[in-house]
Amino acid sequence: MKRRNFLRAAVIGAGVTAFGNTLTPGAMAAPAQNGPSPYGPLQAANANGIQLPAGFTSRVVARSGQQVAGYTWHSAPDGGAVFADGSGWIYVSNSEVNPGGGASALVFDGDGVITGAYRVLSGTRQNCAGGAMPWQKWLSCEEVDRGFVYETDPWGGASTQRPAMGRFTHEAAAADPVRGAVYLTEDTTDGCFYRFVPTTWGDLSAGTLQVLVAGSATSGSFTWATVPDPDGSPTATRNQVAGAKHFNGGEGLHYANDTVWFTTKGDNRVWQLDLVNDTYELAYDDSLVTNGSAPLTGVDNVTGTSSGDLFVAEDGGNMEICMITPDDTVSPFLRVSGQSGSEITGPAFTPAGDRLYFSSQRGTSGSSSGGITYEVTGPFRR
Template sequence: MERRTFMRAGVLAAGTAAVSGSLMRGALAAPAQIGTGPYGALLAADANGIRLPSGFTSQVVARSGQAVPGTSYVWHSAPDGGACFADGSGWIYVSNSEVSGSAGGGASMIRFDSGGTPTAASRILSGTNNNCAGGKTPWNTWLSCEEVGLGRVWETYPFGGSAAARPAMGRFKHEAAAADPVRQVIYLTEDETDGRFYRFVPATWGNLSSGTLQVLVAGSGTSGSFGWATVPDPDGSPTATRNQVAGSKSFNGGEGCWYADDTVWITTKGDNRVWQFDLGASTFELAYDDGLVTGGTAPLTGVDNITGSSYGDLYVAEDGGNMEINVITPDDRVAPFLRVTGQGSSELCGPAFNPAGNRLYFSSQRGTSGSSSGGITYCVTGPFRT
């Protein structure tokens, strides 16, 4: 059954907005292959240097070191992982800052009205280190993850409140997080060449101050069954969390993480793969592998952050490659959705849809300058299928 069929059922059952979405579980016969994108070929670069399909437009939302238009708040350096939250008739976009605490690391938010115009912006986390990716929770907090040795997960409050470290979620080189409200767990990726895939089981759902950290246990292949085992010492010292459980499966550079409708996807940058975990069946397989693409040059390389649409499409940003965001469709085809030109020393990150699903936010971490102070956050508007 195609992913879209599962997704529709999930959205109707949950009654959620498009952005919180429910991608569906797919039964892949093989990893995604080259196909025609759902919106057609990319046109010439627009005034912002972005190649988009017909009917789509881009705008600059914020630039590092400059005030967000309509506000007095100066946007942070090196914008990275992000997410959107419904806010009345408008929404909030949050973004991490992947620099050290002394250089302004942490996270910020921008509030938009119903027309997509910024009305406010502010800092929601300060003084932390290399906040790369993260994930939103069903209770409207943003988990901002430190990509450093013995890094922490910080729970932040886009609607107001003081950020708090959540050490029970493990001390390791954190990347992304994704909430599973069915099993009441948070999935976590680790950006090491021999990183692991974890889940955190809170003692009480909605409260991340205590709970159990577990690691995925499976064979060394690219498909099969999996289970979970408790990590004895989540503090990761003196023994790293990834080395504490025999039989835990290693992943080459864990990056993005996305959950929807009994499925979780993760990306691994070291081998340009997207992995798919069927949580109901406790099986895993490859949703994409650039080394298994036939019939042409693999369109997606440098896989990084990942998000999904209400239709069931996966959007994967590149750290390198052709500076593209690629789409993997429910019928397992992969194609470029957009390409940023003239920014070869940057990376794309933080893709997230607004609640209506007609705007896609993302950042170029180092922009045209190639420096963390040159980051640019964009919004693409158009006829996304929903």
Template sequence: MERRSFLRGAVIGTSAAAFGGSLMRGAAYAAPAQNGPGPYGALGAADTNGIQLPSGFRSRVIARSGQKVGSTSYTWHNAPDGGACFADGAGWIYVSNSEINPGGGASAVRFDSSGTVTDAYRVLSDTPQNCAGGATPWNTWLSCEEISLGYVYETDPYGVKAAVRRDAMGRFKHEAAACDPVRKVIYLTEDETDGCFYRFVPSTWGNVSAGTLQVLVAGTAASGSFTWATVPDPDGAPTTTRRQVSGAKRFNGGEGCHYANDTVWFTTKGDNRVWQLNLADSTYELAYDDSLVSPGTAPLTGVDNVTGSSSGDLFVAEDGGNMEICVITPDDVVAPFLRIGGQSGSEITGPAFSPDGTRLYFSSQRGTSGSSSGGITYEVTGPFRK
């Protein structure tokens, strides 16, 4: 994968961090990430929240499903899932989906410059099974329905404007979204065992009310070149979107998606892989595959949501596994960054960095109870690499 030449620099105002990789040279595809010592060192003993962290890091609970958020009057939603951070003056906002059906939707927590919770509120209501999504450069949150013929809703993290359903982005079992401001497109994953990888090309960048839905076309190999083909009927009826284009590449359970500097990464939980699209030369490869890890046992299984830091590190959350967030470094090393104990019936969701990159937010969707009503949303602070 060879990501040693990463460009540094945070993307202010969204959960994403800008980083990118060197392009592959000819047909010499690099090996996926391998076991090695993580950049933050070994995990310590579990803290009072049951989280094992490297030295210098600490955690706190931000919200619990069914309970008031901090000193606010707002009750946090069940089954917290995908999330993102947005700048808010000197403070910031963390938005989180609710993966329940019926109900669902999304909520937000507002922080001041010191990290104190000052408000919490709804940004989307009465939509089913909102799983992941993505932040836009114009500071909206794209909340995705993980159901057959699901929609994308554009929401306002600041709680001022009403959410709007964006039909042009297609109807399928949506998962995550990642914006590419260079090509002015939005990448979309699909949570099906034979799902596809899409991009939406808005008619006007910054406005997703109209545009063209396209699907990635490539061979069956784990690396190669790709093209894009237009999906004739984005509403997915009577033929589902993933079956409309001959040659569309199949992916086993698309999950998280992250873009930075001419590269997009996305995960597939069915085969525990992280895929990498090198957009400048239209090639793809594996950034991680748990069946190809050596030496020893693969540290990252149940790959799910993904985000990135300004240092060029990818942070990949586990759905199951041993409840870890693992880091994949620019030097192609994979190692645990944190582990949550006593919550084997849950999954880690919604990892996102604060705009300044000093705080990582995420949730345990079902907490210690294993029920959607037991969700817990956390913050981790510490010496993250810049």
């Protein structure tokens, strides 16, 4: 039985694309296994040092420390998202440096021409991942002890600190408009998985921070419990609720109709939450690949497409973005060569689903000042 039965893409809000799926109620499946890519094998590295399937091309859209549309692109590009902007779009990217951090944006017209670039968040610390909200905002998350979430404007307006969402080592965020919640990962070896339920949907100034409570198994049922002190001092949020389930290094996070996927780098797993039935299971675990060597290691940022494919970026591994398809097959989609001292970050698709953006955080230099942001164009499944 296939794990996921996917719907076509749905738009939540005026411009942020969310990709939908529905789980068979109560169904559990073995984690994804190695298999052929629906796009075929990777070709030889192109001029950008990227191996892609036949029919796909890449270009560099920004380099750290260099001018793009009159703006100096930030160091250590990390988590990112795309927002519709008229006939074009905006790609927002975090900067994982401390101090400094923040986030920047690239503006594209309907033909993919870069028409602008600017800063959307400044003066923060180690902004790693985050998440696009359906009300056209980017949540930029600080990956530091008692870090904050910042609600930013992709068009360059004011940013707002959101302490009600908890102070911990934030990683990624994803909105669930059905349950009126925002899910959050925590990047520590004993981190938790959270949801923030705003008092008013679309207003993150007040609400309730909750933590996932479950047993120690890799599948089962879960509940939510309120975190007594979201400020996390003197007791860290992850240690305030008895029975809270701990995960080894929470990273990327993706929501699609009634399902959440998130990655944990410490054990190379992709977890799946069925939000209708309140159950969880493993969508992928490199140690459970039984038909050859595991193609996906160093799991990090994750995004999805309207066809139901998950795209998981590697921090380390062999610098790939790998796919997990609806029939639970995992395979490389692209590989970046000559950049082993880097990591792949910020994968995000345009609303039309025909372009993929991502960064190599430290590029060929292995330094945060050497980041490179790319665009891949081709016949993506939609």
